[in-house]
Amino acid sequence: MFGKLKEKLKSALSIFSRKAEEEAQEKVILPEKPLEEKKESPPQKVIEKKKEKVKEIHNVKPEVPPKQALLEKKEKQKPAEKPITTEKVIPTIKSESPPPSEKKSFFGKLKEAITTRTISAEKFNDLFWELEVALLENNVSVAVIEKIKDDLKQELVEKPLPRDVETKIRETLHRTLQEIVSFEKIDFMQTISSKKPFIIAFFGINGSGKTTSIAKLAYYLQQKKMSIVLAACDTFRAAAIQQLEEHADKLGVKMIKHEYGSDAAAVAFDAVKYAEKNKIDVVLIDTAGRLHSNTNLMAELEKIIRVTKPHLKIFVGESITGNDCIEQARQFNELVDLDGCILTKADVDEKGGAPLSIAYTIKKPILFLGVGQKYGDLQEFQPELVLKQLGL
Ligand SMILES: Nc1nc2c(ncn2[C@@H]2O[C@H](COP(=O)(O)OP(=O)(O)OP(=O)(O)O)[C@@H](O)[C@H]2O)c(=O)[nH]1
Ligand SMILES: [Mg+2]
Numbered sequence: 001m002f003g004k005l006k007e008k009l010k011s012a013l014s015i016f017s018r019k020a021e022e023e024a025q026e027k028v029i030l031p032e033k034p035l036e037e038k039k040e041s042p043p044q045k046v047i048e049k050k051k052e053k054v055k056e057i058h059n060v061k062p063e064v065p066p067k068q069a070l071l072e073k074k075e076k077q078k079p080a081e082k083p084i085t086t087e088k089v090i091p092t093i094k095s096e097s098p099p100p101s102e103k104k105s106f107f108g109k110l111k112e113a114i115t116t117r118t119i120s121a122e123k124f125n126d127l128f129w130e131l132e133v134a135l136l137e138n139n140v141s142v143a144v145i146e147k148i149k150d151d152l153k154q155e156l157v158e159k160p161l162p163r164d165v166e167t168k169i170r171e172t173l174h175r176t177l178q179e180i181v182s183f184e185k186i187d188f189m190q191t192i193s194s195k196k197p198f199i200i201a202f203f204g205i206n207g208s209g210k211t212t213s214i215a216k217l218a219y220y221l222q223q224k225k226m227s228i229v230l231a232a233c234d235t236f237r238a239a240a241i242q243q244l245e246e247h248a249d250k251l252g253v254k255m256i257k258h259e260y261g262s263d264a265a266a267v268a269f270d271a272v273k274y275a276e277k278n279k280i281d282v283v284l285i286d287t288a289g290r291l292h293s294n295t296n297l298m299a300e301l302e303k304i305i306r307v308t309k310p311h312l313k314i315f316v317g318e319s320i321t322g323n324d325c326i327e328q329a330r331q332f333n334e335l336v337d338l339d340g341c342i343l344t345k346a347d348v349d350e351k352g353g354a355p356l357s358i359a360y361t362i363k364k365p366i367l368f369l370g371v372g373q374k375y376g377d378l379q380e381f382q383p384e385l386v387l388k389q390l391g392l
Contacts, residue, residue: 017166024117139322139353197275206289209344215247231271292331344370
């Protein structure tokens with residue numbers, strides 16, 4: 001599902017890195033620190049240099065002991081106060097005394113040590129644009145893009161540009177995304193084993209994949225040897241009860257239902273009572289699709305929650321709708337304080353921005369990804385896998 005984003009990221013990152021290298025400005029930093037660092041340069045180098053000088057002097061006047069030769073040289077470097085007396089020495093001194101160029105090279109080297117290539121905040125914003133567009137095009141939310149931008153800025157702006165810019169950028173992006181997708185991970189099996197019956201309610205807009213995800217989760221739990229009861233609380237949409245019933249029959253699990261148009265909270269209540277009486281491990285509550293703006297249905301949802309006190313309230317959203325899905329999750333979260341989410345249709349989502357953004361937006365974890373229409377097409381969400389699939 002991250003194929004397209006991975007490709008875009010790869011090219012945007014290499015363009016970003018190349019441009020950063022090209023556009024970086026030479027900057028001389030002159031505070032005390034670099035000068036101190038210079039002082040700390042390996043004494044061996046100084047010794048070597050001195051040795052070389054001594055050697056040169058030796059070549060000219062082998063009989064002079066090195067120390068004396070150096071002193072003599074120093075003396076001769078002093079401007080004309082002491083007239084040069086022997087003609088023989090003059091050319092030697094000329095060639096061996098540090099000529100202006102050598103003096104320059106010393107300062108040149110010092111400058112090199114404290115000269116560094118940096119990117120200004122303004123330049124960074126220009127360079128980031130390409131990456132920003134790639135992320136936006138792939139459904140990454142604005143908030144996540146801002147976080148990526150801030151973290152990269154922190155590492156790159158007005159800082160010495162590292163030798164391998166691309167690696168630095170990749171490392172920073174990896175760290176940021178890891179932080180984003182790993183938001184408060186829940187050990188699902190451990191959590192649902194903590195109570196009996198464990199009650200989970202599912203919400204979301206119409207057609208987001210609630211009923212299918214419930215059937216997949218029932219199958220998943222059956223594989224883990226858990227017993228399940230389904231609550232057909234979508235008494236609103238025609239054929240919704242039959243749809244869940246078909247799954248219940250296929251999977252061989254009990255389903256509690258009432259008439260169409262009846263009180264959804266009463267169905268949920270009965271399902272919990274049935275689970276308590278029959279020592280069922282998990283109650284899965286299917287609800288009607290609704291928009292957060294539908295006051296009646298939202299009131300009904302609040303009633304289901306009040307009556308059954310679910311241990312997990314899960315938002316089911318379609319990954320392919322990207323920012324719309326994130327916005328819905330945010331609105332549902334405000335109204336019913338979600339515990340996590342399931343992102344469906346990840347198998348047809350080529351962009352992959354929603355899984356990167358949703359947990360960061362609602363500060364609740366992604367528990368599962370729906371990756372197809374078969375019962376087995378439910379994957380536990382693994383943040384590490386996302387980063388791997390993004391090539392980071
Ligand atoms: N490709 C794919 N299709 C899915 C996935 N999950 C659900 N679907 C399909 O999405 C459609 C809607 O799924 P439902 O489970 O009925 O959605 P719902 O949220 O219960 O819908 P309402 O009850 O009408 O609100 C069905 O055709 C499902 O087969 C998925 O992970 N991948
Ligand atoms: Mg449904």
